[in-house]
Amino acid sequence: QQLDDFPENFLWGAASAAYQIEGAYQEDGKGISIWDTYAHTPGNTYQGTTGDVAIDHYHHLEEDVALMAKMGLKAYRFSVAWSRIIPDGEGTVNEAGLDFYRRLIHELRKNKIEPVLTLYHWDLPQALQDKYAGWESRQTIVAFKKYCEVLFKAFKDDVKYWVTFNEQNVFTSMGYRWGTHPPKLKNIKKMYEANHIINLANAEAINLFHELVPKGLIGPSFGYGPVYPLTGDPQDVLASVNADDFNNNWWLDVYCRGEYPYFMLKQLQKAKIAPNITEADRKLLKSAKPDFLGINYYHGGTVQTNRLEKQAETANQKDFSATDPYLMQPEADQAQSPEIPMFNSVSSPYLAKTEWGWEIDPIGFRIALRQVYEKYRLPIFVTENGLGAMDKLEDGQIHDSYRIKYLQEHLLAMKEAITDGVEMIGYCAWSFTDLLSWLNGYRKRYGFVYIDRDDNGERTQQRIPKDSFKWYQKIIAENGKQITP
Numbered sequence: 356q357q358l359d360d361f362p363e364n365f366l367w368g369a370a371s372a373a374y375q376i377e378g379a380y381q382e383d384g385k386g387i388s389i390w391d392t393y394a395h396t397p398g399n400t401y402q403g404t405t406g407d408v409a410i411d412h413y414h415h416l417e418e419d420v421a422l423m424a425k426m427g428l429k430a431y432r433f434s435v436a437w438s439r440i441i442p443d444g445e446g447t448v449n450e451a452g453l454d455f456y457r458r459l460i461h462e463l464r465k466n467k468i469e470p471v472l473t474l475y476h477w478d479l480p481q482a483l484q485d486k487y488a489g490w491e492s493r494q495t496i497v498a499f500k501k502y503c504e505v506l507f508k509a510f511k512d513d514v515k516y517w518v519t520f521n522e523q524n525v526f527t528s529m530g531y532r533w534g535t536h537p538p539k540l541k542n543i544k545k546m547y548e549a550n551h552i553i554n555l556a557n558a559e560a561i562n563l564f565h566e567l568v569p570k571g572l573i574g575p576s577f578g579y580g581p582v583y584p585l586t587g588d589p590q591d592v593l594a595s596v597n598a599d600d601f602n603n604n605w606w607l608d609v610y611c612r613g614e615y616p617y618f619m620l621k622q623l624q625k626a627k628i629a630p631n632i633t634e635a636d637r638k639l640l641k642s643a644k645p646d647f648l649g650i651n652y653y654h655g656g657t658v659q660t661n662r663l664e665k666q667a668e669t670a671n672q673k674d675f676s677a678t679d680p681y682l683m684q685p686e687a688d689q690a691q692s693p694e695i696p697m698f699n700s701v702s703s704p705y706l707a708k709t710e711w712g713w714e715i716d717p718i719g720f721r722i723a724l725r726q727v728y729e730k731y732r733l734p735i736f737v738t739e740n741g742l743g744a745m746d747k748l749e750d751g752q753i754h755d756s757y758r759i760k761y762l763q764e765h766l767l768a769m770k771e772a773i774t775d776g777v778e779m780i781g782y783c784a785w786s787f788t789d790l791l792s793w794l795n796g797y798r799k800r801y802g803f804v805y806i807d808r809d810d811n812g813e814r815t816q817q818r819i820p821k822d823s824f825k826w827y828q829k830i831i832a833e834n835g836k837q838i839t840p
């Protein structure tokens with residue numbers, strides 16, 4: 356088919372997150388976050404890597420933005436570290452913390468790069484965790500609202516695009532279901548409760564934003580993947596319907612429709628693990644409407660029925676990687692709550708995988724964009740998509756043709772989705788520079804810009820544009836006209 360052009364003002368961007376790049380974890384009055392504490396605890400991260408220094412973006416701000424300008428980026432998505440702004444989460448505002456982001460936003464604007472500000476990318480101030488058990492308490496909503504108000508007021512004239520929560524589905528599943536992120540719990544009742552509290556915080560932030568920043572646009576970023584049944588057996592299809600609720604609708608329906616998905620809520624209530632939802636909560640959730648939906652896309656998932664005889668037939672397909680947060684791994688829930696109807700995650704027989712065992716599925720990207728737009732009819736901002744790989748320096752360069760191929764295929768799928776009719780604001784590749792992977796240190800790299808540092812030390816922190824840098828530069832310059840070579 357003849358593909359439509361990208362919209363004229365399409366925001367070609369790249370993304371990052373504070374903890375993964377900034378470093379300077381105790382500088383200029385910053386407080387400690389739950390990620391500082393978690394990474395400092397032996398055994399929690401790959402070879403004990405921490406964000407203490409990360410890629411030292413805090414001290415390379417001008418240099419990093421100059422590289423973005425050189426690339427021609429139209430948008431840059433970053434997150435603000437709450438503990439720089441309010442070190443204990445709820446008390447005094449730290450002007451020096453605000454100044455850092457002021458400088459960043461100023462540099463971006465000067466270079467005609469649209470800032471896209473994420474309010475929460477997982478680094479909760481430790482004090483709120485200690486005092487209130489973090490997202491298990493409604494006190495944290497009060498603190499979050501205050502933090503948001505500070506940022507809305509400070510940046511309302513300079514930042515148009517705002518993201519509330521990054522991948523609520525991922526950080527709550529890792530933190531409360533699998534115990535691989537802070538607060539390192541395996542307690543699904545608490546997971547659903549924390550999610551409800553975060554949903555309320557999300558709604559409060561959106562409503563406050565619309566009051567204080569009427570010209571801006573705000574929405575959450577969700578880690579979305581389509582769900583495929585392994586076969587056309589109605590048992591597997593039913594499993595995929597359950598998995599879609601469990602993985603996607605549970606969050607997206609609340610964000611976009613202001614209510615929980617009906618069947619799943621009933622199931623959780625029966626299993627006595629549903630959150631405590633008051634009438635006032637329902638009203639609040641209904642009242643908050645995001646202006647766009649942020650989608651982070653890496654891959655979807657394939658499921659089959661959890662009937663035992665069916666499972667035995669395909670046992671060899673259950674070889675998925677333990678470090679993949681986008682995979683449905685319902686065993687933890689089943690063990691704790693056998694009543695909930697479930698499914699089993701299996702590898703797709705149709706898809707190749709990355710070095711990290713993540714399925715490569717560009718058609719799934721088109722499907723994802725179509726599904727989400729069909730259901731919620733909100734403009735979509737792709738806030739993350741990219742390939743994690745073990746890049747190797749060769750004669751001072753990175754020849755990442757595999758990344759170019761991956762991105763090419765995904766951009767083409769996105770272009771097809773636009774031609775299908777999906778309304779899109781922009782696309783932020785993950786990530787601009789290499790950065791600290793939460794659990795994989797510097798082995799797993801995503802950037803257009805290589806950073807000379809590794810898991811054992813800081814090295815030079817030199818910035819080296821990869822081959823993919825030039826490739827993306829050209830895509831942007833031509834507004835995506837020639838995606839295939």
Ligand code: GCO
Binds near residue numbers: 522
């Ligand atoms: C990693 C992850 C992250 C995420 C990002 C999610 O390796 O640590 O892949 O980089 O993609 O933080 O928003």
